[in-house]
Structure formats: structure tokens, C-alpha cells
Amino acid sequence: MDKILRIDVSAEGGPKATQMPLGEYAGMGGRGMTSMVIYNEVPPDCHPLGPENKLVIAPGLMAGTAASTSGRISIGCKSPLTGGIKESNSGGQAGQVMARLGYAAIILEGEAPKDSLFKIFIDKDGVTITPADELKGMLNYDLADKMKAEYGEKVAMISIGPAGEMKMSASSIAITDPEFRPSRHAGRGGPGAVMGSKGIKAIILDDKEMKMRKPVDSEKFKAANKLFAQGLKQHPVTGEGLPAFGTNVLTNVVNEAGGLPTYNFKQGRYEDAGKISGETFAELETQRGGKPTHACHRGCAIQCSGIFVDKEGNYVTKQPEYETVWAHGANCGISDPDVIARLDFMDDNIGLDTIDMGAAIGVAMDAGVIEFGDAEGAIKLVEEVGKGTPLGRILGSGAATTARAFGIERAPVVKGQAMPAYDPRAVKGIGVTYATSPMGADHTAGYAVATNILKVGGDVDPLKPEGQIELSRNLQIATAAIDTCGFCLFIAFAILDQEETFGAMLDVVNGMYGLSMTGDDVVDLGKKILTMEREFNKKAGFNATHDRLPRYFKREELAPHNVTFDVSDEDLDQVFNW
């Protein structure tokens, strides 16, 4: 992982690839890499779809090694959805494969020739870029089938569906899983639109004959990695809850806590939550011959992924994530697991962020476009997005634009990005993260739900404003560092609760790179990344007034606890005052 691949899409005769050494980016990976490149090289006032923006793809520092649960990949750009800096994080195989090929980053830059489309193939021998007009408008799963026929299924793929080609603000970038299904997505913030604006449909990565990356201190690495994996296995969340039920283990928990946003954030409990819980999905999957436990990439110790099949046992989609089940389920008043699974598949196929899509449909329901609970209607809406009809264009632009187009106030967004599956009034720590993260409303940027609801890493009352600032601050700092290493965020459950697992994680990194990083160094790294991101956003036009929730969260009470969001503006402004 000692080189960067730059692809200039404005080169004469089509995109041109150039390899270069890491230079100033040495020692950076994942989110640290994407944010630093965007910070250094992209003018903050540029248009996200214009020639000055760049798309940066970077595996984490630990990718391509034997380190457990470290295959996450970061995709960065100036976001078409938020207008600020974006790191969108995904599982799937691409991070590991790209790291083994030696690339710390692939950077797409320049202005694509109008109406042209290319694909990029990368293996041990180098980079081949070919026109791919025949792939225009192709759905991600069809694309995977076609690429599999061409390259076999042992490769990894990074691709966009029609939504990215149409440059929709809610479009995702798909990453294939170990079975070459384009089911893992860098969904948030519209990175697919930036890839589309660069005229790149797919990047195929083939690590044949490439080896696992070797640690500097092999003994230390091996011992620490064993301890680390053990720690993940022994924590109840990463060792039991997530493997058994996936992330959707949360539906019952968050619903019970009164924080499950229902009917476009109108109430905090959904009467049919039980019908769409992780327990229900897992049972259904087991009954039908699907798979409730599966790894989104090789080398994962948690395996929170799964396979959802229909009544005949045929693959429908990956096990829908909690955020997706919420977005298309409780938020829209839809309680049929098969409908939710179908919507998940459609989003993946078209290349859409399930969170902003579900939120956009919730807003459209609130505006009267269709009724809450109208499952067939919701499916038709996503079909419209895939076809790029005017209504599809509205929804595919995300929840904020949908609210604008239909003239309603109730858009649950921060910095233009839809809130995920926790109502900030009833889970105030995550409300602080939504408000202040440089990414826009994003649960993964500082997952205070852990401490507010799951009581991991301490216990901060979710319904009171006290303690939320510090909680969100510490989690945002830690997350930026974890996202740089490429560890899955879910390791946080174990490292927050188990000191020895945190130490093991540090030693895995230290063993790999021959370092002696301490916990303080991790904090410093996190702060450094957040500072760059905030500085970019400041130059792009953001200030304290944008670190706020929409006013109606302060005005309208949320049942059943009848709470508003009452963390003060003054306190919110202290999150980054460390």
C-alpha cells in the first residue's frame, strides 16, 4: 500500500492513469486519506459535480492484512448532497483487494468527456481503462453478472447504478461482497453522483498472485490480533447480538426506548415494530433457507451481515440493515419484511442510499404523494427513481429536496442529509452527532446510541441534555481514527467496554507498522482528521448555524416520552472545543 493511483478523466483520448508515491499522504488511510486529499486538493467552493471535485477511494490502514474485521473502505469527495466534505464508508471486498494490490488511494479527477462511460480494470500488471458505453444505465446486479462473466467472481468491484449515472444526490457506490454481489454500499452523501460525473461506471480489482500484507513486527501483530478477535467474540454485542440478528437487532431495542422514528419522525414507537425486528428477519431467513449470519468481507470476526431469501429460498437481497429496515419500514409505516427486502434490493440495484431514500419517501408520504403504509406505492416510487422520471429525480435527490419540491417544513435533515434511525429527541447524544458532524446527519460519525441506549462505554441518559456533548465529542474523535484504520465501527462496542481489547487493537496497528502508538495518539489522529474536515466545510460556507437540528425538533414533542431536542446551541458549539 505504498502508492496512489490518479486517474485523470479529462485526458485526451480518454481517462489516463498515473501511479505515484504516497508523498505527503504517507501514513494515511481510509477516512484520514480521503479527507486529507479532499482538504488539500479540492477547492471548497467548487461544484460537487464540476471538474474541480475529486473522488477518492481509500482502504483503511489495516486493509489487506490479517487483522480481524479491518476491511472497510472509505470514499471521499465534496458531497453533492451536503455541499460539504464527505467520507462514505462501506464494507465489502474492495478494501482488502485494493490494499493487496498496493494502492493506498485511487483518485478520480478532472472533467469527463460528455456522455461517455468507462470501466477500469486493475490487477498486478497495472491499469486498463476501456470505454464502456454498453454498460450505460445498467443496474448493479446486472453489471455484476456481466463483469463476472468477463473477469470471474474472485475479483472485487466498485460500481455505480443508474442513479449515479444520473448524478442523483442520494446515489451510492456499490462494493461487492465475497460472493461478488454488489450489496455493500458507500451510500451517504451522493458519492455515486461524483463517480458518475467522472464518467466511470465500474472499477474491477483483481488481486490474483498478490499476497497478504506483511506486518513489520509479525510476532506482536499475531498475538495482538488473536486477542483482538477474542475480544470481539466475547462482547455480547459483537459476539452474540450482531452475528445472530445483524444490525437489525436494534429495532426492538430502539422502539422500546421510544426513539424509533415513525411516520416521518412523528412518533418514537412503531406499533408494528415486532413484525420487522431483527428477530423476525432472522427467523424468516432460517425458516426459508437463507442465512442470518454472513461476513460482508473475508476476515470479519463479527459477521453481522446475512442473506435474505424468498419463500422459495431464492436470494432476494442481503439481510437488510437496521437503518434500511427503519427507513423503508417504521418511517414509512411499512411492516412487511418482504417489501422491505425488495426495496433494499432495488436501492442496491439502482445504486441509492437506503437512508435518504426511505427518508425521502417518508417526506413524500407526509406531503400526501402516497399514504403512509402504502407498500406498493413505495415500490413504485423507487421504480420511478430508477427510471429517472421527474418524481424519481425529486426522490433521488434525497429527503431535503423532496421536502422543498413538495413545500413542507418537516424534512428530517442536517446539512441536507437525512437523519438515520434514531430520533434525536429521544436519543439526544445521537442528536448532537447529527447536528455537529461535518458529514451531515450521520449515526456512524459518533454513535452515541451505544452509550445512550445500549449502555456500552458508560451510561448517559438518552432523554436528558446532560453529558451528551462530551459523549458525542469523544465518539466522533474515536470514530475518525477507527475509520482511518479501516476497522469496522462495530469493534467500538468491544473496545469501549473491554480495556484489553482496546489495547489489542492498538497493538495490531503497532505490530503492522512497527509503531508504538498510544491511546492519546489515536485521539490526536481523530482530532487532526476532524479539524481538516471542519476547516474544509468552513471554507465551503458552513458555520455554527449549520450545526443545528431543524427547529421543529425543538418545537414538536415526541411520544411516548413527550420530549423535544433541548441540548442548547451554546453547548452544541462546544463539541469541537477540545
Place this chain on the structure above:
Amino acid sequence: MDKILRIDVSAEGGPKATQMPLGEYAGMGGRGMTSMVIYNEVPPDCHPLGPENKLVIAPGLMAGTAASTSGRISIGCKSPLTGGIKESNSGGQAGQVMARLGYAAIILEGEAPKDSLFKIFIDKDGVTITPADELKGMLNYDLADKMKAEYGEKVAMISIGPAGEMKMSASSIAITDPEFRPSRHAGRGGPGAVMGSKGIKAIILDDKEMKMRKPVDSEKFKAANKLFAQGLKQHPVTGEGLPAFGTNVLTNVVNEAGGLPTYNFKQGRYEDAGKISGETFAELETQRGGKPTHACHRGCAIQCSGIFVDKEGNYVTKQPEYETVWAHGANCGISDPDVIARLDFMDDNIGLDTIDMGAAIGVAMDAGVIEFGDAEGAIKLVEEVGKGTPLGRILGSGAATTARAFGIERAPVVKGQAMPAYDPRAVKGIGVTYATSPMGADHTAGYAVATNILKVGGDVDPLKPEGQIELSRNLQIATAAIDTCGFCLFIAFAILDQEETFGAMLDVVNGMYGLSMTGDDVVDLGKKILTMEREFNKKAGFNATHDRLPRYFKREELAPHNVTFDVSDEDLDQVFNW
């Protein structure tokens, strides 16, 4: 004009009117009044369509008097289009009538009951508010016919069309002309959506038995007013150009200067400009029995308005303004005056800002929705807006949202509002106003075209960056004061060039109010208003980064002069540094 009428639309049993003295707003009128009320009473972070926003309607300080050309009305709110403070200015009869009824402001406030619609009737005896569900979805001209049957045609009306009811960001508020045609519009910034969000369809103003407002110093007023009117008559722009050809006298002039934005701001000259010039329109109107010279309100000495008729001599619409002719004409490659007139009528009828509509259609053409020059296609697009189809919702949300929905960079907007009919690269003074005005891209906020192109009030080379900051600054200050008095902005041509006309204007105001204001006082008033507006915007989230043109104006050269916008950011930041 010694009282304010507040209408609380959230009152039980329907909207409730309360009269109150001017209090802290004494001495304010027009834009000064609207901006001060918004600044004092509206939380800058509120949602424009939410209960905390207010709609403020205020005639200028000189309205309802015998002062020449002083009947403009200001409508203020937090703008659904820009998210910042908004004063949208219109001609028509309402300003004069409202002033004679004694109201310095009507303020709509609170949260309207869902799906209800009301109309307000105001005469010497007071205020009557009645449910108006039967008016739902009614076009402005149909509404005028219905109200005429009910109240006669000597009243004035302030109303919204379907666009305002649908809360579209590009919706206008219509004001009737002397013949009770809803043809004058407070178009910019979406005030119609705010009126719609308050559930008010129409305000009918009847000044029967009310008298002209009396000056404090009648002699002084009378003498000054005569001199003032003479000054307007003797200046070539206000005495000849505008009466003969209307504002569209500018098409040939700006085209010749290479600053007529053509094909969505792709070039500065339109090959068919001659077919849509003011000269062509006036000739057509005269030939067909229309009227090239007409006053938008009684008491106007300039009479730049006109009546456009079809081949049979039947009324089609008012003489389309230059901005409209450009927006639907050159900007879309449409050169048929009858099509442009029809689009103008449709916009007025549906209740839409012609500038943002034309710009949105230009963007849609650039995105390939229809071809440039497709006149029938453009008509169909505006029909879609009127019907509120999804495509209509996109376009009715203005040019910025249209560009977002169709995924293109080239949105000619500042702070979300579409640029009017002067390319900022070839008329750099107006570019400075677009960039820095608290209103978003707005030619009327500081009409540097006067000095750049028409050589009124001096001569500043339009193609060079030098001198533009000072020019725009001085004009923005003067304009804020003129908009407060309710004088038509076009008096600026005469008062900039003719010192004695400026003195006469001052004495008209001084005679009316028994004051002894000097030129310096006018400047202070202008600065005070701009300071409040900027302060509101700052609290709403705007900063220096928003006082910029989109980057592509700095990157792409404009033919025929092959110029970019090269006023530096540092210089732009000096506009309000007085």
C-alpha cells in the same frame, strides 16, 4: 399610515386581525419596514414555511400621497428560495390603496390550520376575514374576475395563484394594476409560498371614501413634486426610452454590449435579439391596437408598462418586462414575441416569478429535458408547474433545484436565486450586486447596469473589475432607501444624472413628513437597512463564502468578449465595508 395590521392565522376559529400603533416601526415604510419586522420578529433559523416565519406587506413611505411615481409596495419574509431575508418589490395599485387606508404594514403570522384557505377584505370600516375554500387552486386572472364581481374593480388585490398555494419556492404574489389585472408581481424569492403557508389566498383593499394622504408642509411638497416629475420627464431614460418601449428597451442595448445571457448563460449575444426587442414589441402592440405606454399604478410619471394584445387585438398580458423577455426568450433560445407573451401571462396567472421560471427552463434545456428553442415545450413545462406535476414541482422550485434534480453544475444562481438578464462576466458591476446583495442574485438591489452600460451616474467599464465594488456599494445603499420610500427604482436614472431632481425628491419626502433630510441621511438610512438584512442573513447561516458567483463564471469565458468574472473575492468582501 399610522397603524399596523397583524393577522394571526393560528387563532382559534380562523385568522384574527388586530390593529396596533406603529411603535418601534414609526418612520419606516416599504423595504425598511419589511426588513425591520423580519429582523426583529422572525427567528433567523426558522423554516420559511413554518409557523415562525411572517409575511410583511408594506407600502413605501410616500405611498398614498400625490408624490410622483411612489406607489411601489414591498413584501418581506424569510425566503423559501434563498433561506435569507427577502424584500420583493412590486408595482400595481395595492401600495397606494393600502396607504390611504392608513396601514403602514400588514403582517401575516402564525400557523395556518391545515388545508384551509381564507380571504381578507379591508376597507374604511375594518377587516373581514372569511373562509375561501371555493378559491382553492384558482388562477390569478380567474380570481380577479370573481373578486371584481364581488367587490367592483375600484379595489386593489394582493393574491397568490396555485404556485403559492402549492408552496413553490419560485411563487410570486400578484398585485392588481389600475384595471384590476393581476399583472404586477412581487416575484422574487418565493413570497407566494409564504402567503400560501399562512393559508391566505387574497387580500382585497378598498379605499372608498379614504383620502389622499396630506403633507405636513403642503407648499414645499407641491413645489418639489412638480420639479421631481419634470425631472423624470426630461431624462432620456425615464422620459423617452421607458415610456416608449418599456423596460424591454434594454434587449438591443444589452445584446449589443455582449451581456445578454443566451442559452442558459452560454454566450452574451443572441442572434435573434432583434425579434424580441422592445422596439419590436412596441411596434407589434401599436399595430395590433395594444398599448406600449401605460402606468402600472396611478400617479406614475414614467409609465413603462404596456398592454400586449394578440392579432385580433384581444388582451394577452401586460407588456412583458425586459427580464421576462430575456428569461423566456434569449435564455431559452425562443424568439417569438407571442410565445413569450403567453408565457408571461401563464406565469402571472399561476403566480410565478418569471425570472426564476425562465432560468429554470433554461437549466432544464441545458440538462436535455427539452431542446433550446422549443417554444411549445416551454409552454408545456409551465403548464406542468401550474398543475403541480412532479416536473412542475421541480421547475416551480426554481433554477437551483432544477439543476440539482437533473444533476448539472450550470445553475446561474446566487444564494439559490436565479440571476436576471445581465451576464455578470460582461457587466461586472451587476455581478458584484448579484454576489453580495442580501437578496440573492437580484438586479434591482444595486442596478450597476445603469453606469456600466447606460452610462447613467458616471461611466464604469463593464468588462473590467476596477470600480465595480464602489459602484455596487453606492447603488445598493441608495436602492435600500428608495425602496423604503416606495419610489419606483427607475427614478434612479434621473436622480443620478440630475442633481436638481435628486434635491426635488428629497424635498418631496421632507415636505410630506416635515423633515429636513439630506443626502447623507438617505445614505444612513440605506446603510441601516442593509445592516439589518445582512445581520439577519448572518444568523440564518450566510457568510462571505455565500457572497460569491458560482465557480463556472470564473472558469468559462463568455463570448463575444471572452471574459470571465474576475472581481476578486477580497474585493467582494469590501462591498459592505463602508
